[in-house]
Amino acid sequence: xxxxxxxxxxxxxxxxxxYAKIAASFGDRYELTxxxxxxxxxxxxxxxxxxxxxxxxxxxALFAAGKLADVLVIATQDAQHFGHAMAALETGxxxxxxxxxxxxxxxxxxxxxxxxxxxxxxxxxxxLRYTPFYSTVKEVVESGRLGRVISIRTHEGxxxxxxxxxFVRGHWRSAKGSTxxxxxxxxxxxDLLCWLGDAVAxxxxxxxxxxxxxxxxxxxxxxxxxxxxxxxxKDCLYDAHRYLGDKRRWLRMVLDGSEEAEDETILEFLRTxxxxxxxxRCDNDVVDHQVLACELENGITATHTMTAFxxxxxxxxxxxxxxxxxxxxxxxxxxxxxxxRHHLDGRIEPVEILKPSDDGYAGHGGGDYGxxxxxxxxxxxxxxxxxxxDGLAGHRLAFLAEASRxxxxxxISPDSTPAS
Ligand SMILES: NC(=O)c1ccc[n+]([C@@H]2O[C@H](COP(=O)([O-])OP(=O)(O)OC[C@H]3O[C@@H](n4cnc5c(N)ncnc54)[C@H](O)[C@@H]3O)[C@@H](O)[C@H]2O)c1
Numbered sequence: 001x002x003x004x005x006x007x008x009x010x011x012x013x014x015x016x017x018x019y020a021k022i023a024a025s026f027g028d029r030y031e032l033t034x035x036x037x038x039x040x041x042x043x044x045x046x047x048x049x050x051x052x053x054x055x056x057x058x059x060x061a062l063f064a065a066g067k068l069a070d071v072l073v074i075a076t077q078d079a080q081h082f083g084h085a086m087a088a089l090e091t092g093x094x095x096x097x098x099x100x101x102x103x104x105x106x107x108x109x110x111x112x113x114x115x116x117x118x119x120x121x122x123x124x125x126x127x128l129r130y131t132p133f134y135s136t137v138k139e140v141v142e143s144g145r146l147g148r149v150i151s152i153r154t155h156e157g158x159x160x161x162x163x164x165x166x167f168v169r170g171h172w173r174s175a176k177g178s179t180x181x182x183x184x185x186x187x188x189x190x191d192l193l194c195w196l197g198d199a200v201a202x203x204x205x206x207x208x209x210x211x212x213x214x215x216x217x218x219x220x221x222x223x224x225x226x227x228x229x230x231x232x233x234k235d236c237l238y239d240a241h242r243y244l245g246d247k248r249r250w251l252r253m254v255l256d257g258s259e260e261a262e263d264e265t266i267l268e269f270l271r272t273x274x275x276x277x278x279x280x281r282c283d284n285d286v287v288d289h290q291v292l293a294c295e296l297e298n299g300i301t302a303t304h305t306m307t308a309f310x311x312x313x314x315x316x317x318x319x320x321x322x323x324x325x326x327x328x329x330x331x332x333x334x335x336x337x338x339x340x341r342h343h344l345d346g347r348i349e350p351v352e353i354l355k356p357s358d359d360g361y362a363g364h365g366g367g368d369y370g371x372x373x374x375x376x377x378x379x380x381x382x383x384x385x386x387x388x389x390d391g392l393a394g395h396r397l398a399f400l401a402e403a404s405r406x407x408x409x410x411x412i413s414p415d416s417t418p419a420s
Contacts, residue, residue, distance in 0.1 A: 002380075004028055004029055004030050004031040005029070005030050005031070005070050005071060005375055005376055005379060005380065006030070006031045006032075006033045006068075006069040006070045006071070007019075007020075007023055007030050007031065007032055007033065007069050007070070007071050007072075007073060007375070008032075008033050008034035008035070008036075008062070008068050008069035008071070008072050008073070008093075009032070009034070009035045009036070009046050009072075009073045009075065010036050010037075010059055010062060010072055010073065010074050010075065010076060010084055010088075011036070011037060011073075011074065011075035011076035011077070011080075011084075011098075012035050012036070012037035012039070012042035012043045012045065012046040012075075013037070013042060013075060013076075013253075014252070014253040015075040015098055015125070016035075016037070016042075016046065016073060016075035017042065017045060017046060018363060018368050019073050019075065019096070019368070019371075019372055020032060020035070020046045020049050020073075021049060022363075022368060022369055022372040023049075023372050023375075024049040024050060026372070026373070029376065030372075030375065031050065031069075032046070032047075032049055032050030032053050033050070033052075033053060033054065033068050033069045034053060034054040034055070034056065034062060034065070034068040034069060035047050035053055035054075035055050035056070036055070036056035036057070036058065036059055036061065036062040037057070038057050038058055039256070040057070041256055041257075042256070043055045043056070043057070054068060059076065059080070059083075059084050059087070063087045063088075063091050066091065066092075067091050067092040067093060069093065070093075070094060070379060070380070071093065071094050071095065071096060071375060071379050072088045072091075072093035072094075072095050072096070073095075073096045073098075074088060074095060074096070074097045074098060075098045075125075076098075077171065077178070078100055078103060078171075078172070078177075078178040078179055078184065079103055079177060079178060081097060081098065081100065081101060081102050081103075082101075082102040082103065082107045082110075082111065085097050085101065085102070085111050085122065086110075086111065086114060089111070089114050089115055089118050089120050089122075090118075092120075093120065094120050094121040094122070094379050095115075095120070095121070095122045095123070096122075096123050096124075096125065096371070096375070096378075097111075097122050097123070097124055097125065097389075098124075098125040099124050099125045099126060099187050099188070099391075099395075100178075100179045100183050100184060100187055100395065100398075101122070101124055101389060101391075101392075101395055103178070103179050104399070105395065105396060105399035105400070108389060108392060108395045108396070108399070109392070111389050112388050112389035112392050115387055115388050115389055116387045116388045118387070119387045120387055121378065121379060121384065121385040121386070121387060121388070121390070122388065122389045122390065123371075123378050123379075123385060123390050123391070124191075124389070124390060124391035124395075125371065126187075126188055126191045126195075126371075126391050126394070127188075127363075127364045127367030127368055127370065127371050128188045128191070128192060128364065128365070128367050129191070129192070129195060129367070129370075129371075130366070130367045130369075130370025130371040130373070130374055131364065131365040131366045131367040131370055132353050132354050132355050132365070132366050132370070133326070133327075133337065133338065133353055133365055133366070134192065134196075134315075134367075135354075135370070136338060136351060136352075136353045136354065137196065137315060137317070137324065137326065137338065138195070138196060140324055140338075140340070140351060141196055141317060141319075141324070145319075145321065145322060145340065146317060146318075146319025146320070146321055146322050146323070146324055146340075147319040147320030147321030147322065148319060148320045149196075149197065149300055149317055149318070149319050150300065150301075150318050150319060150320060151300060151301045151302065151303075151317075151318045152193055152196060152197055152300060152301075152302040152303075152315070152316070152317050152318070153302070153303050153304075153314075153315070153316045153317075153318075154189045154192060154193060154302075154303070154304045154305075154313065154314065154315050154316075155304070155305045155307075155310070155313065155314040155315075155327070156185070156186060156189055156304070156305070156306050156307075156312075156313050157307055157308075157309070157310025157311045157312050157313070157328070158185060158306065158307065158308045158310075158311075159308070159310070159311040159312075160237055160238070160308055160309060161237065161238065161242070161247055161250070162250075163213075163288060163308035164213070164238045164279045165247075165250045165275065166185075167181060167184070167185065167284065167286050167288070167308075168213045168279045168282050168284045168288075169274045169275050169277055169279065169282055169284075170254065170274065170275065171254075172184045172185070172286065173274075173282060173283065173284035173285070173286060174283065174284060174285050174286065175285060175286055175402075176285070180286060180287075180398075180399075180402040180405075181208075181286040181287045181288075181290060181306065182206065182208070182287075182290050182292065182306065182398050182401050182402050182405070183395070183398045183399060183402060184286070185306065186290070186292075186304060186306050186398060187394055187395055187398045188394075189304045189306070189313075190292075190304065190394040190395070190397040190398040190401070191391050191393075191394030191395075192315070192394070193294070193296070193302045193304065193394070193397065194296070194393040194394045194397060195391075195393075195394065196317065197296045197298070197300045197302060198298070199296040199297045199298040199300065199393075200296065200297050200393040200396065200397075200414070201294045201295070201296055201297070201302075201393070201396065201397040201400070201414070202294075202295050202296060202297045202413055202414070203294060203295045203411050203412070203413045204292060204293070204294040204397060204400045204401050204404055204411065204412050204413070205292070205293050205294070205404050205409050205410070205411045205412070206290060206291065206292040206293070206401040206402070206404040206405040206409060207290065207291055207405060207408070207409045208287040208289055208290025208291060208306070208405050209287055209288075209289065209290075210284065210285065210286065210287050210288055211288055211289060212288050212308070212309075213279055213280060213282065213284055213288055213308075214280060215280055215281055216280075217280050218278060218280030218281060219231070219232030219236065219280075220232070222278050222280060222281070223278065224277065224278055224281050225240070225270070225271065225276045225277055225278060226238075226239050226240035226241060226270065226276055226277075226278060227240065227241075227267065227270050227271045227276050230278065238278075238279040240270045240275060240276045240277070241270070243266060243270060243275065244263055244266055244267070251266065251269075251275075254273070254275060255269050255273075287306075287405070288307070288308040288309075289305075289306065289307045289308065289309070290305075290306045290401075290405060291303065291304070291305045291306075292304045292397075292401040292404075292405075294397060294401075311328065312327060312328025312329065312332075313327050313328060314326070314327035314328060314329055314330075315327055320343075321342065321343060321344070322340045322341060322342045322343060323340070323341045323343070324338070324339075324340055324351070325338070325339060325340075325341065326338030326339065326351070336350035336351070337353060338350070338351040338353055339351055378390075396414060400412045400413075400414065
């Protein structure tokens with residue numbers, strides 16, 4: 001058996017801990033060697049998952065110690081990714097970089113260039129690729145059962161409370177501190193379009209807006225915070241008091257120790273943190289709905305719809321022999337989660353999705369487990385990634401979609417500014 005692949009974690013928040021826990025669950029396959037985070041309880045939580053894990057209270061301290069692992073998982077916040085990724089490449093690491101790779105397309109391209117120059121691999125946290133569901137979709141496309149793929153349609157319902165938690169009150173509410181919604185949330189979907197279509201985008205057009213989460217839609221008399229006694233609380237979908245009840249799991253990502261916390265601790269958090277604010281009175285600027293349409297270089301046309309006001313993902317791939325359809329609505333309706341419709345005879349054929357394990361199907365539909373399981377293949381061995389930033393095509397599509405949206409839908413190609 002080969003030596004374990006060693007892994008260091010930079011940023012031991014929600015994502016860093018998730019990757020570390022899954023890596024530790026693989027026993028001897030992976031070895032955790034270092035953990036860095038300014039918050040002691042977070043780095044110690046990761047350190048406790050391995051033996052002799054070196055801990056650091058900052059990224060600078062980690063990099064100053066030299067190369068401590070084969071792979072560095074970078075799970076700090078969006079605006080930090082570029083600096084941390086470039087430092088990791090110079091230090092000698094292959095990298096699993098959380099998406100988005102950087103806050104601008106130019107910076108994503110710079111990471112790609114430097115990784116190629118230094119011969120290093122950078123995989124992105126595009127966990128959907130590694131889910132049983134999308135792995136099966138990819139397999140069906142490559143099997144030729146659809147014939148030639150002509151067009152692809154994807155849809156993502158973020159879910160209203162998730163939108164409010166992350167993109168109205170939370171970390172990704174403003175493109176200034178992170179990235180535009182189509183990058184922050186839909187870079188997964190943009191990646192899927194290029195990955196499943198097997199081509200880069202040649203021309204892109206996009207529309208979208210922040211229509212609902214703005215002051216003029218606030219209920220009459222709603223105060224700045226839900227904890228200030230809102231007259232509309234009883235019927236409000238977004239009442240922050242739901243964090244004490246059915247929405248409590250969202251607090252895990254933003255409040256250390258929330259699982260064991262007393263109600264009064266949580267109430268104090270809601271009185272003082274961004275997560276207690278009225279969703280109609282926040283400093284958010286990212287969209288709550290956006291559509292993109294594009295033509296890939298091989299002629300496939302593709303569309304993606306993102307909306308706060310639905311829940312779950314759908315995909316439809318239209319080929320010359322059959323159409324493949326699947327996702328949340330089919331499953332919710334009690335139908336097969338993935339199925340084919342054959343054009344020749346109209347036959348409907350359910351497609352079996354292989355699950356790695358009951359446990360492994362949990363985080364991101366099994367993608368968190370799947371990507372960690374794939375580390376060996378991605379970073380060493382005959383099928384390892386080539387040097388560079390894997391997934392750049394999807395990021396390019398997402399950033400250019402945002403450029404088009406800002407230019408009210410004008411078509412943009414990778415080599416052009418918006419055409420007038
Ligand atoms: N792949 C996905 O599907 C997915 C899902 C959610 C989030 N993300 C991305 O993952 C990243 C992390 O998200 P999260 O929810 O874990 O955020 P988080 O805030 O929980 O974690 C970030 C951690 O980085 C630490 N940190 C800050 N500065 C640091 C420094 N200089 N050195 C070391 N650590 C530092 C913070 O203390 C925090 O613990 C974000 O970029 C986010 O966009 C990806």
